Amino acid sequence: MSFVLGKQIVRKRAGGKKKFPEMKDALEDEQEDTEEWDGGLDGVVGWEEWKALVATFERALMWLPRMPRLWLTYLSIFNHPKCPPLLSHSHARRTYDRALRTLPPSLHHRIWVRYLLWSESKGGATTVSVYRRYLAVDPSVTERYTALLLSPNNPAPRPLEAAKLLLSLARKAARGEYTSPEGKSPYQLLGEWLDVIESHAEEVGLDADDTAADDAVAAKKAEEEAGNAGETAQSASVNGSLIRFAGPPTTTTADGKAAPVYDEDEDASSPRKLNVEKIVKKDGLAVYKDQAGRLWAGLATYWIKRGEFDRAKHTFEAGISSVLTIRDFTQIFDAYAEFSESLISALMESLATPDEEEDEEDAQETEAELDSKMKEFEELMDRRPFLVNDVLLRRNPHDVQEWEKRVALWGEDDEKVAETYTQALSTVNPRKATANFHRLYINFAKFYEEGGTTGEAETDLDSARKVLEKATKVNFKTVEDLAEIWCEWAEMEIRHENYDAAIRVMQRAAAIPKDTKINYHDHTLSVQARLFKSLKLWSFYVDLEESLGTVESAKAVYDKILDLRIANAQVIVNYAAFLEENKYFEESFKVYERGVELFTFPVSFEIWNTYLSKFVKRYGGTKLERARDLFEQALERCPPKSCKPIFLMYAQLEEEHGLAKRAMSIYDRATGVVADEDKFEMFTIYIAKAAANYGLTATRPIYERALEILPDRQTAKMCLRFAALERKLGEIDRARAIYAHASQFCDPRVYPEFWAEWHAFEIDTGSEDTFREMLRIKRSVQAQFNTEASYLAAQTIAARQGAGTATEDELMAPTDSMAAAEKQAGGGKNGPAFVAAKANPPPRDADDAAASTPQNAVNTDEIQISDDED
Numbered sequence: 001m002s003f004v005l006g007k008q009i010v011r012k013r014a015g016g017k018k019k020f021p022e023m024k025d026a027l028e029d030e031q032e033d034t035e036e037w038d039g040g041l042d043g044v045v046g047w048e049e050w051k052a053l054v055a056t057f058e059r060a061l062m063w064l065p066r067m068p069r070l071w072l073t074y075l076s077i078f079n080h081p082k083c084p085p086l087l088s089h090s091h092a093r094r095t096y097d098r099a100l101r102t103l104p105p106s107l108h109h110r111i112w113v114r115y116l117l118w119s120e121s122k123g124g125a126t127t128v129s130v131y132r133r134y135l136a137v138d139p140s141v142t143e144r145y146t147a148l149l150l151s152p153n154n155p156a157p158r159p160l161e162a163a164k165l166l167l168s169l170a171r172k173a174a175r176g177e178y179t180s181p182e183g184k185s186p187y188q189l190l191g192e193w194l195d196v197i198e199s200h201a202e203e204v205g206l207d208a209d210d211t212a213a214d215d216a217v218a219a220k221k222a223e224e225e226a227g228n229a230g231e232t233a234q235s236a237s238v239n240g241s242l243i244r245f246a247g248p249p250t251t252t253t254a255d256g257k258a259a260p261v262y263d264e265d266e267d268a269s270s271p272r273k274l275n276v277e278k279i280v281k282k283d284g285l286a287v288y289k290d291q292a293g294r295l296w297a298g299l300a301t302y303w304i305k306r307g308e309f310d311r312a313k314h315t316f317e318a319g320i321s322s323v324l325t326i327r328d329f330t331q332i333f334d335a336y337a338e339f340s341e342s343l344i345s346a347l348m349e350s351l352a353t354p355d356e357e358e359d360e361e362d363a364q365e366t367e368a369e370l371d372s373k374m375k376e377f378e379e380l381m382d383r384r385p386f387l388v389n390d391v392l393l394r395r396n397p398h399d400v401q402e403w404e405k406r407v408a409l410w411g412e413d414d415e416k417v418a419e420t421y422t423q424a425l426s427t428v429n430p431r432k433a434t435a436n437f438h439r440l441y442i443n444f445a446k447f448y449e450e451g452g453t454t455g456e457a458e459t460d461l462d463s464a465r466k467v468l469e470k471a472t473k474v475n476f477k478t479v480e481d482l483a484e485i486w487c488e489w490a491e492m493e494i495r496h497e498n499y500d501a502a503i504r505v506m507q508r509a510a511a512i513p514k515d516t517k518i519n520y521h522d523h524t525l526s527v528q529a530r531l532f533k534s535l536k537l538w539s540f541y542v543d544l545e546e547s548l549g550t551v552e553s554a555k556a557v558y559d560k561i562l563d564l565r566i567a568n569a570q571v572i573v574n575y576a577a578f579l580e581e582n583k584y585f586e587e588s589f590k591v592y593e594r595g596v597e598l599f600t601f602p603v604s605f606e607i608w609n610t611y612l613s614k615f616v617k618r619y620g621g622t623k624l625e626r627a628r629d630l631f632e633q634a635l636e637r638c639p640p641k642s643c644k645p646i647f648l649m650y651a652q653l654e655e656e657h658g659l660a661k662r663a664m665s666i667y668d669r670a671t672g673v674v675a676d677e678d679k680f681e682m683f684t685i686y687i688a689k690a691a692a693n694y695g696l697t698a699t700r701p702i703y704e705r706a707l708e709i710l711p712d713r714q715t716a717k718m719c720l721r722f723a724a725l726e727r728k729l730g731e732i733d734r735a736r737a738i739y740a741h742a743s744q745f746c747d748p749r750v751y752p753e754f755w756a757e758w759h760a761f762e763i764d765t766g767s768e769d770t771f772r773e774m775l776r777i778k779r780s781v782q783a784q785f786n787t788e789a790s791y792l793a794a795q796t797i798a799a800r801q802g803a804g805t806a807t808e809d810e811l812m813a814p815t816d817s818m819a820a821a822e823k824q825a826g827g828g829k830n831g832p833a834f835v836a837a838k839a840n841p842p843p844r845d846a847d848d849a850a851a852s853t854p855q856n857a858v859n860t861d862e863i864q865i866s867d868d869e870d
Helices: 023-032 047-063 068-079 085-102 105-122 124-135 139-149 159-175 186-199 208-230 276-285 289-305 309-320 326-352 360-395 400-409 414-427 438-449 461-471 479-495 499-509 527-533 535-548 551-564 569-581 585-598 603-619 624-636 643-657 660-673 676-694 696-709 712-728 732-743 752-765 768-784 788-800 817-824
Strands: 007-009 036-038
Touching (some): 023 105, 068 085, 085 105, 124 139, 139 159, 159 276, 186 276, 208 276, 289 309, 289 326, 309 326, 360 400, 400 438, 438 461, 479 527, 527 535, 535 551, 535 569, 551 569, 569 603, 585 603, 624 643, 643 660, 643 676, 676 696, 676 712, 712 752, 732 752
Antiparallel strands (some): 007 036
16 A cells, blocks of 8 residues: 555544544544545556555455455545546445445444545535435435535536425424434525525426416315315225225334325435425415515515516515515515516616517517516505505504505595495404504594595585494494594584584483493493493583583483483582583582582592682672581591691681681681691691781790690791790790700701700890800700711701711811811810910800801900809
């Protein structure tokens, strides 16, 4: 071998090889590891040496026939670039076959790897025959084989065989019997098959006539099978003259499953071409419904490649009329438009470069064909919005909005608009329809009422009434939809001044059945059975009666609404206002009475508010006892949150028409009943009224009661007012006691305005003892509030005042000039203040003692208090 083949080039290998890799990986690895030689004898000059080498291998194999390494070394010489053709072709093929016959099956894998690579290098029929033999055992390399059959380097491509193999793989993968080594899905395999069909349409598929004939045969066969299936089966009998077998004979696989029936479309060795249209519909469109656009476009491209333009156009139209998504429609429509443009451009080019042999008649025919194609293309572009609408309606035929869009697409074509409305109303299921299905009926009726889309046609009220009459019998999703139909019908009659007809329409709609205990929200009943409880319908009816009917008829309708117990607060107010306008005052008050019985708070609050204000306005003080009873009745069940306006109205009534004493008692009741957030305002009003009626001194018990009832935050504010009152009355001691009482609620860091006012009060009216007492109270309160919660509260107040996030030192910092001086001198609350012996010591709490003293000013009346005197 060294003499004949030359020196073998040995490659360095990194890592080990997988012991039993898949054939796909084994072929790739072996292709990289194929032996290479440097030099070697020429096949012609060294023919004798080549023969001697082969004879040596043959002799060795006589003695060692089952040694795989020897076979592999022998087979490697056939890949030598200088191997003589007599050895590298037929002799090599026979040697590979002998190796497979001689070695045990467990070693065939090693031989087949080299055998397949060798067949690929030879190409042609050799590759086909070798791969067919191997695929009968292991179909995992079928995809590699199809790539070889369609390779541009293949001098004799076999697209029909490749297409049949890919079709077989796609079907097996769809059944779960095949897994692609490349990780391809069943649809990807079918897509590759479709690419082959498009590229090699002539070689792979049947023409139009053969396709039609094949479809006819398949249809006839299907009819026969259906007829046989319909026959009564006869039982098999051993002793009888007839033994009947059901269906064709079947075989089973090793796992007990029925083997697939033979299909010539999957037989790669069969020369019969494929019925592409049937396969696309059966294996593509029936299975991959979400990829319909690609499949229809591929089928049309197949017919275009075959020159069957009419068939391609028919395919495009069929695809557009069957897809369910806009994406698929766009794919087919774009391909259709491109096909039409290419046809037009080809015809234009043929007219631009006339052939000398072509006569005038042919040129005229071409021009006529060009004109027809141009017209078809323009019609296609004009049809696009309708085609898109068709797609959306096929996807959901109950989409009301799309039906409205389709009506709008027809524009001023009244005949088509009416046809579309009729089709929509017959197609849409009311229970499955999208929102506003009833608007279709209403718009259809308006179409007839207005004389078509342009209004030029005659008004056809009879047709409009028929449409609305039909609509009233439809079981819509909600009662409100049906109520709107009746209201629109009545409005149509009003527009045409048929007032009696409008009243009759609403009387029909609002007919009350014998059983009035029907639940309005019981969806098991039809909307017609629940219509009489529609407030929308009754509201329209009562408006109609108010406008067109008499007072008695309107009152009858309002009474029916109240009897059915469907009225809301607005209906009560409207009914009472209607009666008041017609001078039925007492009856309007009765309506208010019925309203407050029907509703509870907070709904009845508005009715009471209106009722009481109307009653007081009409009667004033003439029926005072009755008014008092009404107010007491309103306040009996009124929650604290809503009773404040009623109390104020009640007290105002007593002030204007009754006794001031009763008014004061009402205010007093209100302060204990109203909600906590309203009590401060109520006390303020009460105090103001007491001061106006009885003088300032009469407000003291009210203030005292307020301090007991109000929450802490509002107590401090009320205390300031109470103290101001006592100061005004000259009761300084009482005012000081009030300040002391309020101090327990006021943190000095959170309520500095309170302490500033008390400080000013002591400066003006106090003595040294009272001032010292105030400072003592302030320190004790500050110690009481000196908690984390208070600290956080102080920070919050500082942030609200724009001070940002205050530190502890800043919060404890003095707020006036004296305190600043004290701190600068090293004194303050936290450390001793060292001063000269002759100087008076600074006050303990300098921020309060000097709050009113300007900087660098001398106050001759200042009270100096020593810490030792506390």
